[in-house]
Amino acid sequence: MIEVKNVNKSFGENHVLHDFSAKFEEGQVNLIIGQSGQGKSVLTKCIVGLMEVDSGSVLYNGRDFSKMNRKERKDIRKEIGMLFQGSALFDSMSVEENIMFPLKMFTNMSKKEMQERADFCLERVNLSGRNKLLPAELSGGMMKRVAIARAISMKPKYLFCDEPNSGLDPSTSILIDNLIQEITYEYGMTTVVITHDMNSVIEIGDHIIFIHTGRNWWQGTKEEIIKTDNPEIIDFVYASKFMKNLKGKLA
Amino acid sequence: MSYIESVGKYVGMIRQVFSKPERLKVYYTRTLTEIETIGINSAGIVAILSVFMGAVISLQTASNMDSPLLPKYTIGYITRSSTILEFSPTIISLILAGKVGSNIASEIGTMRVTEQIDALEIMGVNSLSFLVLPKVIAAVFFFPFLIICSMGLSIIGGYYAVTLSELASHEEFVYGIRAFFKVSDITYALVKTCVFAFVIVTVSSYFGYFTKGGALDVGKSSTQAVVWSSIVILLTNFVLTQLILM
Numbered sequence: 001m002i003e004v005k006n007v008n009k010s011f012g013e014n015h016v017l018h019d020f021s022a023k024f025e026e027g028q029v030n031l032i033i034g035q036s037g038q039g040k041s042v043l044t045k046c047i048v049g050l051m052e053v054d055s056g057s058v059l060y061n062g063r064d065f066s067k068m069n070r071k072e073r074k075d076i077r078k079e080i081g082m083l084f085q086g087s088a089l090f091d092s093m094s095v096e097e098n099i100m101f102p103l104k105m106f107t108n109m110s111k112k113e114m115q116e117r118a119d120f121c122l123e124r125v126n127l128s129g130r131n132k133l134l135p136a137e138l139s140g141g142m143m144k145r146v147a148i149a150r151a152i153s154m155k156p157k158y159l160f161c162d163e164p165n166s167g168l169d170p171s172t173s174i175l176i177d178n179l180i181q182e183i184t185y186e187y188g189m190t191t192v193v194i195t196h197d198m199n200s201v202i203e204i205g206d207h208i209i210f211i212h213t214g215r216n217w218w219q220g221t222k223e224e225i226i227k228t229d230n231p232e233i234i235d236f237v238y239a240s241k242f243m244k245n246l247k248g249k250l251a
Numbered sequence: 252m253s254y255i256e257s258v259g260k261y262v263g264m265i266r267q268v269f270s271k272p273e274r275l276k277v278y279y280t281r282t283l284t285e286i287e288t289i290g291i292n293s294a295g296i297v298a299i300l301s302v303f304m305g306a307v308i309s310l311q312t313a314s315n316m317d318s319p320l321l322p323k324y325t326i327g328y329i330t331r332s333s334t335i336l337e338f339s340p341t342i343i344s345l346i347l348a349g350k351v352g353s354n355i356a357s358e359i360g361t362m363r364v365t366e367q368i369d370a371l372e373i374m375g376v377n378s379l380s381f382l383v384l385p386k387v388i389a390a391v392f393f394f395p396f397l398i399i400c401s402m403g404l405s406i407i408g409g410y411y412a413v414t415l416s417e418l419a420s421h422e423e424f425v426y427g428i429r430a431f432f433k434v435s436d437i438t439y440a441l442v443k444t445c446v447f448a449f450v451i452v453t454v455s456s457y458f459g460y461f462t463k464g465g466a467l468d469v470g471k472s473s474t475q476a477v478v479w480s481s482i483v484i485l486l487t488n489f490v491l492t493q494l495i496l497m
Binding site: 048049050073074075077078080082084085086088089090091101102104105106154160 | 273274277361362365366367369370372373374375376
């Protein structure tokens with residue numbers, strides 16, 4: 001479980017996160033949703049330690065990340081897998097090398113064992129046999145799947161996904177969403193997904209946090225978010241005319 | 252950002268670059284790759300430049316020797332001295348700052364804007380050490396070889412330019428090359444080369460690593476890397492010349 005307690009983060013005069021607190025449960029897909037510029041990405045960067053918090057704490061199973069020394073942070077990071085918005089695959093490495101990279105750096109596995117692990121991860125994301133391709137030879141959806149394979153290669157306890165559906169068509173988006181949900185349940189990971197995509201919310205959201213003006217504005221389940229009368233959430237969820245009409249019809 | 256702040260940031264970066272590597276075997280492999288990328292792949296341009304540089308130095312020297320009191324072997328002597336002391340280590344390093352420096356800054360800058368560096372950090376890899384240290388080792392180790400080749404090729408270029416145009420004979424030029432030779436000149440040139448190699452890689456990596464924004468900013472970082480590497484090379488050249496030769 002990851003617990004965020006009273007986190008504040010500012011950039012000069014711009015206060016991005018205000019006393020933000022939330023819990024991300026183990027074995028669940030936790031979604032962070034909200035409009036652009038509300039602090040979703042900053043929150044994630046603070047949680048994974050790419051940015052330092054001004055005050056407050058981030059606890060990984062009770063261990064305070066902000067109070068850890070360099071070595072302890074390094075150890076925690078080996079338990080984290082992250083799927084970046086643009087996949088962030090290493091251009092100069094093949095698909096297989098990308099997946100084997102963390103194994104090479106942090107384990108004592110033999111080359112054969114690493115290759116077997118890479119094959120397993122690729123099979124898990126339905127990309128068997130694509131080992132030797134370079135990232136430039138992959139489609140957007142395939143790149144995301146390779147990035148998931150790389151993220152799970154070290155069997156992480158925590159998985160972060162920054163807008164996993166951006167730039168993908170609806171059917172590929174659902175495929176990626178389902179993959180994230182499946183591996184979360186399979187490995188019992190604490191998964192945190194940042195998204196704008198309401199399909200994802202309905203499809204995979206076990207626990208949803210709505211972030212607004214840098215605050216934890218609302219949290220609940222996917223069933224609850226559809227029924228809520230919170231005006232900010234209604235503005236976000238039913239932003240398009242189509243959705244507004246749909247809501248009217250459903251009502 | 253003030254220059255003092257940038258220098259502080261650069262020093263902080265150097266400290267991190269030389270922190271203990273996670274996995275020596277991976278660093279070793281990366282260093283070999285970097286020797287090929289930034290060393291061997293620069294050999295062609297260094298060779299062409301060196302031959303023509305030597306040819307022009309010897310022709311210029313010959314054309315400016317008006318006094319009949321000056322012996323012809325002076326052409327070979329000046330060609331050798333200016334090539335070893337300044338032209339090969341400094342001019343070739345400036346050329347390498349353009350070729351290798353822009354390459355390093357754009358490579359690391361692209362990794363920064365496409366979140367590849369963030370990915371390394373999330374994995375627990377010291378991204379600065381992983382990306383920069385193999386390049387530093389490769390450049391400091393390999394650039395002296397390039398410069399030694401450059402010295403040889405410059406002298407050969409000078410020899411052919413002078414002898415084919417009959418401005419001096421084979422014997423005169425060769426005598427000039429061998430006259431008043433000091434091994435310390437080579438040492439001085441190689442010390443300078445190692446310092447310049449370090450400057451090129453670290454300054455370019457600095458601009459690449461701290462790139463913010465998108466593709467346009469990667470281009471800007473690349474330009475800044477070349478400009479600042481060149482300025483720092485010229486400054487350190489001045490300081491080293493004062494320290495070693497004076």
